[in-house]
Amino acid sequence: MNLIIDNRSGTAIYDQIYSQIKSQIISGELQTDEPLPSIRGLAKDLRISVITTKRAYDELERERFIYTVAGKGSFVAPKNVELLREENLREIERHIGEIARLAASCGLRRENVVEMIGLIWEGEQ
Secondary structure, eight states: OOOOOOTTSSSOHHHHHHHHHHHHHHHTSSOTTOBOOOHHHHHHHHTOOHHHHHHHHHHHHHTTSEEEETTTEEEEOOOOHHHHHHHHHHHHHHHHHHHHHHHHHHTOOHHHHHHHHHHHHHHHO
16 A cells, blocks of 8 residues: 655644545455554554544544454455545536636637537547
């Protein structure tokens, strides 16, 4: 598992950890039942507080991306297809919102944006 912490980022460190692990789970880079580094070990490796790492793990567990076995550690939870679909839909909506704002600032109409998406979509297939 590869995590990069940016201290200059405006994003809290626990959120950076949470987001990167979640992204690696969704992408399949981290597989079901794969063990995660211990909270203490990860904190030591990243040179951050154990509390910060625990907060990220707690959030991942709350959202069912990981599970914890007492005395054994934390592991990647089996993928909940519906949960992943909802997560992807939220991400798509976020990007569409950003596209709409950028398009408006350039004076593009909805039809122009839809046409651009269609062209890109066809190029990806």
